[in-house]
Amino acid sequence: MKDTIKNIVEYNDNKLSKSFAFFIQFLIVLSVITFSVETLPNLKPQTKAILNSIEVFCVVVFTAEYLARIYVAGNKPKFIFSFFGLIDLFAILPFYLSFGLDLRSLRVLRMFRLFRLLKLVRYNRAMRHFAKAMLLAKEQIILFMGVTLVLIYFAAIGIYYFENEAQPEHFSSIFDSLWWSIVTLTTVGYGDVYPITVGGRIFTFFILLIGLGIVAIPTGIISSSLTKVVEPDAEEE
Amino acid sequence: MKDTIKNIVEYNDNKLSKSFAFFIQFLIVLSVITFSVETLPNLKPQTKAILNSIEVFCVVVFTAEYLARIYVAGNKPKFIFSFFGLIDLFAILPFYLSFGLDLRSLRVLRMFRLFRLLKLVRYNRAMRHFAKAMLLAKEQIILFMGVTLVLIYFAAIGIYYFENEAQPEHFSSIFDSLWWSIVTLTTVGYGDVYPITVGGRIFTFFILLIGLGIVAIPTGIISSSLTKVVEPDAEEE
Amino acid sequence: MKDTIKNIVEYNDNKLSKSFAFFIQFLIVLSVITFSVETLPNLKPQTKAILNSIEVFCVVVFTAEYLARIYVAGNKPKFIFSFFGLIDLFAILPFYLSFGLDLRSLRVLRMFRLFRLLKLVRYNRAMRHFAKAMLLAKEQIILFMGVTLVLIYFAAIGIYYFENEAQPEHFSSIFDSLWWSIVTLTTVGYGDVYPITVGGRIFTFFILLIGLGIVAIPTGIISSSLTKVVEPDAEEE
Amino acid sequence: MKDTIKNIVEYNDNKLSKSFAFFIQFLIVLSVITFSVETLPNLKPQTKAILNSIEVFCVVVFTAEYLARIYVAGNKPKFIFSFFGLIDLFAILPFYLSFGLDLRSLRVLRMFRLFRLLKLVRYNRAMRHFAKAMLLAKEQIILFMGVTLVLIYFAAIGIYYFENEAQPEHFSSIFDSLWWSIVTLTTVGYGDVYPITVGGRIFTFFILLIGLGIVAIPTGIISSSLTKVVEPDAEEE
Numbered sequence: 001m002k003d004t005i006k007n008i009v010e011y012n013d014n015k016l017s018k019s020f021a022f023f024i025q026f027l028i029v030l031s032v033i034t035f036s037v038e039t040l041p042n043l044k045p046q047t048k049a050i051l052n053s054i055e056v057f058c059v060v061v062f063t064a065e066y067l068a069r070i071y072v073a074g075n076k077p078k079f080i081f082s083f084f085g086l087i088d089l090f091a092i093l094p095f096y097l098s099f100g101l102d103l104r105s106l107r108v109l110r111m112f113r114l115f116r117l118l119k120l121v122r123y124n125r126a127m128r129h130f131a132k133a134m135l136l137a138k139e140q141i142i143l144f145m146g147v148t149l150v151l152i153y154f155a156a157i158g159i160y161y162f163e164n165e166a167q168p169e170h171f172s173s174i175f176d177s178l179w180w181s182i183v184t185l186t187t188v189g190y191g192d193v194y195p196i197t198v199g200g201r202i203f204t205f206f207i208l209l210i211g212l213g214i215v216a217i218p219t220g221i222i223s224s225s226l227t228k229v230v231e232p233d234a235e236e237e
Numbered sequence: 238m239k240d241t242i243k244n245i246v247e248y249n250d251n252k253l254s255k256s257f258a259f260f261i262q263f264l265i266v267l268s269v270i271t272f273s274v275e276t277l278p279n280l281k282p283q284t285k286a287i288l289n290s291i292e293v294f295c296v297v298v299f300t301a302e303y304l305a306r307i308y309v310a311g312n313k314p315k316f317i318f319s320f321f322g323l324i325d326l327f328a329i330l331p332f333y334l335s336f337g338l339d340l341r342s343l344r345v346l347r348m349f350r351l352f353r354l355l356k357l358v359r360y361n362r363a364m365r366h367f368a369k370a371m372l373l374a375k376e377q378i379i380l381f382m383g384v385t386l387v388l389i390y391f392a393a394i395g396i397y398y399f400e401n402e403a404q405p406e407h408f409s410s411i412f413d414s415l416w417w418s419i420v421t422l423t424t425v426g427y428g429d430v431y432p433i434t435v436g437g438r439i440f441t442f443f444i445l446l447i448g449l450g451i452v453a454i455p456t457g458i459i460s461s462s463l464t465k466v467v468e469p470d471a472e473e474e
Numbered sequence: 475m476k477d478t479i480k481n482i483v484e485y486n487d488n489k490l491s492k493s494f495a496f497f498i499q500f501l502i503v504l505s506v507i508t509f510s511v512e513t514l515p516n517l518k519p520q521t522k523a524i525l526n527s528i529e530v531f532c533v534v535v536f537t538a539e540y541l542a543r544i545y546v547a548g549n550k551p552k553f554i555f556s557f558f559g560l561i562d563l564f565a566i567l568p569f570y571l572s573f574g575l576d577l578r579s580l581r582v583l584r585m586f587r588l589f590r591l592l593k594l595v596r597y598n599r600a601m602r603h604f605a606k607a608m609l610l611a612k613e614q615i616i617l618f619m620g621v622t623l624v625l626i627y628f629a630a631i632g633i634y635y636f637e638n639e640a641q642p643e644h645f646s647s648i649f650d651s652l653w654w655s656i657v658t659l660t661t662v663g664y665g666d667v668y669p670i671t672v673g674g675r676i677f678t679f680f681i682l683l684i685g686l687g688i689v690a691i692p693t694g695i696i697s698s699s700l701t702k703v704v705e706p707d708a709e710e711e
Numbered sequence: 712m713k714d715t716i717k718n719i720v721e722y723n724d725n726k727l728s729k730s731f732a733f734f735i736q737f738l739i740v741l742s743v744i745t746f747s748v749e750t751l752p753n754l755k756p757q758t759k760a761i762l763n764s765i766e767v768f769c770v771v772v773f774t775a776e777y778l779a780r781i782y783v784a785g786n787k788p789k790f791i792f793s794f795f796g797l798i799d800l801f802a803i804l805p806f807y808l809s810f811g812l813d814l815r816s817l818r819v820l821r822m823f824r825l826f827r828l829l830k831l832v833r834y835n836r837a838m839r840h841f842a843k844a845m846l847l848a849k850e851q852i853i854l855f856m857g858v859t860l861v862l863i864y865f866a867a868i869g870i871y872y873f874e875n876e877a878q879p880e881h882f883s884s885i886f887d888s889l890w891w892s893i894v895t896l897t898t899v900g901y902g903d904v905y906p907i908t909v910g911g912r913i914f915t916f917f918i919l920l921i922g923l924g925i926v927a928i929p930t931g932i933i934s935s936s937l938t939k940v941v942e943p944d945a946e947e948e
Contacts, residue, residue, distance in 0.1 A: 212897055
């Protein structure tokens with residue numbers, strides 16, 4: 001009996017386990033969509049009832065799956081406190097915690113439901129590659145994230161001195177300038193804040209010329225690291 | 238006779254076939270321009286008549302070419318249901334389907350005319366490289382598209398919780414937040430929606446720092462894959 | 475005599491020729507700044523007079539240099555019709571053509587003065603590398619420019635169908651949609667035009683996911699090509 | 712005694728020196744945050760007093776550290792005029808210079824306090840890599856910065872001719888056009904200035920197609936250079 005469950009839940013080499021994995025993936029996507037639809041304003045009571053039924057069904061299945069995983073695990077505490085074990089728990093916990101309580105006040109707790117989405121990680125061999133690549137380049141990424149943060153801070157201080165007097169409502173402090181700094185150096189450029197003084201524009205000119213190269217470095221590190229990890233695997237198959 | 242047509246239509250090694258290929262390419266570009274000009278508002282009846290004549294001429298030539306291709310094909314059904322066979326069909330079909338019917342109501346069908354543009358693929362050796370590179374990196378691209386989609390979804394949920402109360406008209410549901418999410422993480426940043434709360438701005442700060450690296454990965458994969466495919470070919474010539 | 479001029483004008487291995495090259499570079503930058511300052515509105519007559527004197531001086535020196543280059547060239551017609559020969563000519567021609575004529579009406583001709591800036595190319599060994607790299611990757615760049623253009627066109631047609639009815643003033647024809655298309659796919663995103671319908675937003679979502687990878691390819695090709703060309707040279711020195 | 716101080720200040724191989732380095736890093740971050748908080752408008756007098764105390768404490772510690780570093784340095788003048796020696800000095804100098812003087816009028820001098828942030832460089836082995844990589848690619852970066860600047864200038868002149876008459880308030884001179892040019896070619900696209908004429912839009916279309924590749928080159932050079940420098944080090948450990 002335990003072996004049968006183990007076959008279904010843990011491995012991916014037989015038909016039954018593949019169907020099971022597919023079913024769970026479908027439920028994850030379904031519950032993600034349900035969660036999104038629930039946020040729509042002016043929903044009808046019937047729609048809410050249907051969404052709630054789907055939610056209950058998903059949680060019941062996820063709970064059963066979670067208990068099955070604990071049951072078949074060799075080292076039970078190790079599984080429970082593993083990354084995926086905790087995600088499995090957090091994916092169902094918010095539902096039980098809100099039972100019998102005022103749902104409105106616990107609204108923030110629902111954010112934990114996002115963890116359900118992370119379950120997708122388990123079923124995707126490819127995503128393990130991503131995790132591996134991130135681990136390989138971890139040091140470098142932290143390093144250049146640091147350089148990027150220093151640059152963003154410098155840009156914020158600079159623009160604060162140039163624009164504070166001309167636009168006190170948009171650049172009231174360095175914290176406000178940081179918002180401009182991140183939006184500009186990532187080239188998002190919403191257009192809600194931008195320099196209007198000649199000095200501020202010349203400063204932006206140089207910060208963009210120097211800064212874009214630096215901000216792009218973490219991207220390059222992640223890309224090259226991913227290529228290294230993915231490459232050998234592609235040959236195996 | 239069949240051999241002569243085959244030489245003209247299928248190969249690119251003699252003068253006649255090259256002229257033919259060039260002529261078809263010119264007609265494709267002409268019909269694309271015609272199609273664009275037709276969408277201009279307040280066109281004069283004479284202009285419309287001229288555009289229509291060009292359209293009829295293009296469709297007649299394309300139909301003749303399509304029939305010639307079927308005629309010279311070794312395995313006729315295989316050609317008809319091949320990618321390029323279907324594109325050739327869809328490039329001329331909308332014209333015939335709208336004959337004798339009310340053109341206004343079939344307007345949506347005209348979108349199929351876009352397929353005519355895809356015919357350019359056949360005549361360009363270089364574009365086959367692109368298709369080859371896409372095939373080579375197909376698995377990896379789908380994989381990281383997935384990661385990107387998950388990230389976009391996470392960003393949307395996060396900003397929804399931070400901005401929903403402050404800007405209910407812009408972040409009314411997770412679907413509205415998704416629009417913000419895609420526009421921000423691709424760094425387009427139209428400026429129609431952006432966070433205004435302190436929490437939302439700090440969240441955007443971190444999502445941009447982490448997210449831009451991830452969103453850029455598919456780009457890196459396509460680039461490296463294209464380099465691999467194009468490289469050996471450059472040596473051959 | 476001819477050898478002395480040749481040494482000064484054509485080579486960069488002695489002190490005199492280096493001073494000469496530096497002097498010409500300085501004049502180019504000066505005339506570029508002069509040109510920019512002249513466009514400022516509400517200039518005083520004295521300022522205009524000074525700017526004009528600088529302009530006359532620059533043109534006289536450039537003319538002398540141009541004649542010297544023709545004088546020392548081995549194959550005179552070859553030099554005159556070479557890329558740099560023509561740039562040297564275009565850099566001084568607009569000044570002479572406007573003599574005795576109404577300057578206002580010839581305003582457009584002044585755009586040729588931009589070519590003066592291109593003279594910078596001659597004096598910079600590094601820029602020759604850039605030209606070399608562009609030549610090496612010419613075929614690939616044209617190819618993917620084509621793919622990018624097709625994609626931009628597709629995006630424009632798609633958004634036209636989705637947004638034309640909702641925003642007839644912004645998406646009045648495919649030509650207007652092309653403006654949206656280029657601004658969006660290059661991630662500039664001014665925010666002057668953006669989709670507001672649900673269909674248009676979903677379409678933008680997919681176009682951005684697919685499109686950004688394709689648009690980034692020419693960038694990658696240029697980068698890699700430049701790396702190849704610059705690398706060996708760095709070892710030589 | 713001198714050896715003990717040397718061990719603490721200059722090396723990173725024993726517990727005491729590591730604690731010291733960590734303490735200094737903490738103070739740097741603290742003084743950076745203090746500096747940012749000070750810019751907030753409408754601060755209470757108590758808050759200002761606390762911020763001032765922290766500032767005094769940081770400066771005292773930094774001064775002691777600076778004098779210790781001079782004391783243990785083998786070649787004292789070499790240290791004082793080295794890059795990090797000067798940063799250490801500039802990090803504390805503004806505080807002493809403003810003593811007994813009117814702080815308001817010396818506000819600009821406070822910008823030198825930013826240099827304190829640069830002290831972070833000393834304590835981070837990884838940042839030395841960054842400096843090394845920048846040195847390796849210095850020539851190439853300057854070169855392509857030049858190409859980028861020329862392109863930005865060309866784009867500014869072009870848009871000036873197309874948009875000056877239609878939008879004299881936004882494109883009043885080439886200097887105003889330069890602002891548009893940098894914001895567009897870095898794809899920031901605030902949306903404060905954008906072309907509205909057909910000619911200006913077509914010009915932008917081509918500038919973006921050509922320009923984005925060129926602007927991205929310095930980014931590529933920095934990335935590849937960083938990869939080269941970081942790679943061997945990773946093997947050492």
